Amino acid sequence: MRIGAKHGRGKPVFSFEFFPPKTDDGAQNLMTTVADLRDVLAPDFVSVTCGAGGSTRERTHEVVVRIQRELGLTTMAHLTCVGTTEGELDAEVQRLTKAGIQNVLALRGDPPKGSGSFAPPPGGFAHASDLAGFLDSQFDVEIGGACYPEGHVESGDTARDLDWTVHKVKQGVDFLITQLFLDNRDYFAFVDRARDRGIRVPIVPGIMPITNVAQVERFTKMCGAKIPEQLLERLHRFQDEPAAVMALGIEHAIMQCRGLLEGGAPGLHFYTLNKSWATRSILAAVRRV
Numbered sequence: 001m002r003i004g005a006k007h008g009r010g011k012p013v014f015s016f017e018f019f020p021p022k023t024d025d026g027a028q029n030l031m032t033t034v035a036d037l038r039d040v041l042a043p044d045f046v047s048v049t050c051g052a053g054g055s056t057r058e059r060t061h062e063v064v065v066r067i068q069r070e071l072g073l074t075t076m077a078h079l080t081c082v083g084t085t086e087g088e089l090d091a092e093v094q095r096l097t098k099a100g101i102q103n104v105l106a107l108r109g110d111p112p113k114g115s116g117s118f119a120p121p122p123g124g125f126a127h128a129s130d131l132a133g134f135l136d137s138q139f140d141v142e143i144g145g146a147c148y149p150e151g152h153v154e155s156g157d158t159a160r161d162l163d164w165t166v167h168k169v170k171q172g173v174d175f176l177i178t179q180l181f182l183d184n185r186d187y188f189a190f191v192d193r194a195r196d197r198g199i200r201v202p203i204v205p206g207i208m209p210i211t212n213v214a215q216v217e218r219f220t221k222m223c224g225a226k227i228p229e230q231l232l233e234r235l236h237r238f239q240d241e242p243a244a245v246m247a248l249g250i251e252h253a254i255m256q257c258r259g260l261l262e263g264g265a266p267g268l269h270f271y272t273l274n275k276s277w278a279t280r281s282i283l284a285a286v287r288r289v
Contacts, residue, residue, distance in 0.1 A: 002142040004104045004174050006044045009201045013267030013284060014041070015076075015204075018060035018274050033276045035071055041283050044267070047105060047144075049237045050082075055065060057084075061092065065099045076144060080109025081131055085123035089131070093139050105144040105273025106132040106173065129168040133194030133259055145173035147203065149181045149190035153224035158247045166197050174203050177269045178210040180219065182252070184259045185227050205260050208271040209278040213239040246253040250281050257286045 016037060021027050024092050048064040050057055060077060068075040079089060093104065108128040111118045120126040125134065128145060135143050145168045149264060151158040165176070176199075181187055194203060195258045207270055210216045213235045220227055229236070230250060238244035257268055268286075270279045 001045075001102070002075065003045055003076065003144065004142050006074070007019055007266055011173065012265070013044045013202075013204070015045045015047065015267065015269045016205075016272050016279060017049060017269060018045045018063070018251050018272055020063045021274070022056070022059070025243070027059070027110070029065075030063065030274060031066065031272065033074070034067055037072055037276050037280065038073055040280060041287075043073065045076055045103065047076040047078060047103075047269075048117045050080050050107075050109065051267040054142065061095060061099075063116070064096070064101060068100060074103065076103035076105055076142075076200060077099060077103045077124060078107060079131065079135075079185045080107045081120060081125040081128070082109035082111065082126075083121055083122060083264065086134065087123065089134070090138065091126075093135065093141070094216075097139060097247045101141075103142040104135060105146070105177070106135055107146055121249070127164070129164065129171045132168055132173050133171035143173050144173075145176050147176040147190070147194070148179045148207065148224070150179075150225050153203060153222065162193055162197060164192065166199060169199050169201055173201065176203045178203065178206045179223050180206050180271060182210075182231060182256070183226070184256055184263070187260065187265070188263055191277065193288050199270075202266040204267050204269050205265050206269045206271060206284075207253060209253045209282055211246050211273075211278055212242075213245055213274070216249075237263070246278065250278055250285075255277075255281045257282060261286070 018030060021030050037043060048060050050060050064075045064077045067073055081279060086191060106128050125131045131286060132143050132145060147165050151161045155161040192205050234248055238248060272279045
């Protein structure tokens with residue numbers, strides 16, 4: 001099923017993101033995790049990332065097809081421009097569509113570790129908008145794109161960053177998923193700016209439950225997001241107590257999700273980090289309201 005049809009039903013769309021495991025045992029464990037979430041929470045769709053530097057591309061394909069075929073869930077495959085030519089991307093999307101995958105997330109992707117700035121390969125694409133335009137012109141698929149409420153980490157100008165988002169949508173992106181953020185004001189301010197610029201596609205907030213202080217500090221630094229000062233103080237107060245950090249992270253995410261839905265967000269996309277317990281607790285609490 002196309003994700004756009006789910007957004008047209010008039011109720012929030014809930015989705016989970018997973019990364020492809022490196023081993024066969026890991027793949028089977030992931031299938032068990034996804035099946036558990038399906039049975040308990042019935043997500044509208046799940047997405048599978050592509051590893052850093054374009055690695056795990058084959059494992060991404062394998063997992064996204066297995067989840068849809070074996071578990072009956074709508075899936076979305078991540079595609080990146082990293083280290084891949086137009087011809088290789090064309091072949092991969094043909095494989096996906098032949099396997100019944102109707103949804104893709106078009107991303108530029110991060111450069112391989114240690115390589116510095118992003119450089120497109122010969123015959124490849126330099127920007128996610130280029131990839132989105134190619135997909136829109138060549139395939140009948142639903143195209144998702146990323147957006148950045150606090151600005152892309154490589155951009156020092158949020159207005160210019162929004163220009164790229166506008167261009168991405170014009171190239172064929174059907175819905176947007178935000179980078180993680182921890183202050184809802186950043187999301188709603190971004191949505192207002194996007195609507196003022198004519199963006200009408202759904203803008204879905206991306207939620208990453210906090211389960212580890214060092215981890216969330218590392219992730220937010222990598223993506224250019226900020227941790228609200230009051231939340232950071234509380235996290236540091238309990239950073240040597242894993243259970244307390246987990247409880248605090250879940251509490252914050254529940255309040256964040258409730259506020260987003262009450263404010264009109266079209267759904268929630270959870271960055272699960274392949275761990276189901278925190279996501280289960282958060283979404284179950286949000287749905288009880």
